Amino acid sequence: MRYRRLGRTDLEPSILGYGASPLGEEFGPIDAAEGERAVHAAIDAGVNFFDTAPYYGRTLSETRLGQALRGRRDRVILATKCCRDTADGFDFSARRVTDSLDESLRRLGTDYVDLLQIHDIEFGDRRQILEEALPAARRAQQAGKARWIGVTGLQLEMLEDVARRFEVDTVLSYARYNLAITDLDRSLRPFAEERGIGLINASPLLLGALTHGAPPPWHPAAPELLEACAKVDAACRDAGVALPALALRFCLDHPYVSTTLVGMSNREQLAMNLAALDFEIDAALLRKIRSLLEPVSGRIWASGLPENHDQAAKIQ
Numbered sequence: 629m630r631y632r633r634l635g636r637t638d639l640e641p642s643i644l645g646y647g648a649s650p651l652g653e654e655f656g657p658i659d660a661a662e663g664e665r666a667v668h669a670a671i672d673a674g675v676n677f678f679d680t681a682p683y684y685g686r687t688l689s690e691t692r693l694g695q696a697l698r699g700r701r702d703r704v705i706l707a708t709k710c711c712r713d714t715a716d717g718f719d720f721s722a723r724r725v726t727d728s729l730d731e732s733l734r735r736l737g738t739d740y741v742d743l744l745q746i747h748d749i750e751f752g753d754r755r756q757i758l759e760e761a762l763p764a765a766r767r768a769q770q771a772g773k774a775r776w777i778g779v780t781g782l783q784l785e786m787l788e789d790v791a792r793r794f795e796v797d798t799v800l801s802y803a804r805y806n807l808a809i810t811d812l813d814r815s816l817r818p819f820a821e822e823r824g825i826g827l828i829n830a831s832p833l834l835l836g837a838l839t840h841g842a843p844p845p846w847h848p849a850a851p852e853l854l855e856a857c858a859k860v861d862a863a864c865r866d867a868g869v870a871l872p873a874l875a876l877r878f879c880l881d882h883p884y885v886s887t888t889l890v891g892m893s894n895r896e897q898l899a900m901n902l903a904a905l906d907f908e909i910d911a912a913l914l915r916k917i918r919s920l921l922e923p924v925s926g927r928i929w930a931s932g933l934p935e936n937h938d939q940a941a942k943i944q
Contacts, residue, residue: 629643629673629675629905630905631643631676632885632887633826634776634797634826634828635797635820635825635827635886636826637775637776637797637798639743639826641676641677641705641886641887642674642675642676642677643880644675644876644880644887644890644904644905645675645677645678645679645828645887645888646667646677646678646889646890647679648678648679648680648689648690649684649685649689649891650689650891650893651667651680651684651685651692651696651893652684652685652688652689652690652692653685654684655844658894659894660692662893662895663696663893664692664695664696665894665895666892666893666895666897666898667693667697668700669898670892670898671700671703671704673902676703676705677704677705677707677887678697678704678705678706678707679800679828680693680706680736681708681709681710681745681747682708682709682710682713683712686713687731690708690732690735690736691735693736694737694738697736697737697738698737701737705742706736706738706741707741707744707745708732708736708743708745709744709745709746709747709780710724710728710744710745710746710747711725711748711752711761712747712748718748718751718752720749720752720753720756720757720761721756721760721761722760722761722763722764723764724761725761725764726764726768729741729744729768729773739772739773740772740773740775741773741774742774742775742776743774743775743777743778743797743798744765744768744769744774744778745778745780746761746762746765746777746778746779746780747780748931748932749781749786749787749936750782750783750786750932750933750937753933754789754936757779758793758794762779762790762794765777776797776798776826777797777798778799778826778828780800780801780802781800781802782802782803782804782928782931783931783938784801784811784815784938785815785939785940785941786932787799787801787816788816788819791819791825796825797826798826798827798828799816799820799826799827799828800829800889801816801827801830802829803830803834803835803928804829805829805832805879805882805885806878807834807860807878807917808837808838808853808856808924808927809926810925810926811926812827812829812885814940817885820884821884827884827885827886828886828887828888829887829888829889830888830889831889832880832889833890834849834857834875835847835849837854837857838857838861838872838875839861839875840861842858843857849944850927850929850944852923852927853927853944856921856923856924859920860917860920860921863913863920864917867913869910870900872900872904873900873904873907874907874914876888876890876907877904877905877907877909878909878914926941926942928941928943929943929944930944
């Protein structure tokens with residue numbers, strides 16, 4: 629396992645991070661006992677960054693992760709989020725940040741998290757995030773309940789703008805750096821690197837589009853993008869290559885992102901993701917994949933309040 633410093637923090641997460649949303653059954657029912665075994669096996673394999681949220685499984689992910697980490701808390705970097713509790717339930721008030729963190733700590737069985745993140749900020753009022761949510765998170769840090777604080781979301785321009793106006797420690801971006809979309813590097817990555825802000829990349833498989841088989845029916849991407857991903861899958865099958873391993877390795881090789889989060893709920897998934905650490909990308913196949921994806925490159929879907937949408941992106 630390799631580790632990278634997370635921005636200017638003192639955290640050194642594994643480049644492969646454990647996305648705990650599947651523990652909350654966000655992608656379907658799981659065997660809870662096997663989920664716990666997967667967490668233990670991940671830690672034994674050197675995975676030390678675990679990311680969850682109250683929203684995942686409506687507190688189920690945090691509860692199960694907390695149980696799995698009993699006796700192992702000191703071996704992991706633990707990150708959670710606040711301000712989103714349901715699909716449409718957002719509350720970016722200072723009170724909710726404080727209460728949400730206290731609730732998360734009880735579920736996780738710890739008295740602090742290493743990273744507290746304001747969840748999906750594009751769904752909130754920018755002023756309230758800057759004047760209430762983030763100051764409340766900073767106070768939680770000063771109280772010792774969170775070692776570092778950050779923001780998460782899909783809309784890169786808002787993530788950058790908020791990070792310019794309030795000194796955050798980390799930014800988690802999802803679905804904006806993968807085989808099909810790489811616009812994380814357009815401005816957010818250079819800005820974060822200049823400021824020493826840690827970058828976390830989530831959804832390297834583009835919410836299941838860059839895997840074998842059909843993506844989930846709720847996938848928000850345009851049909852053209854999903855069709856292009858299906859062609860990439862076919863090209864990989866013809867070459868005898870596992871698309872998920874290639875897609876994950878592509879993200880793991882990013883020179884500044886500290887950790888790439890992948891959802892896992894069993895040891896088989898863990899083993900597949902660990903294999904990506906030793907996967908070698910064939911240059912000719914990568915060129916073919918890029919040619920298949922070029923017509924839809926950079927397309928992203930709308931998410932959050934209209935006023936928070938990226939202006940430079942190809943919003944479908």
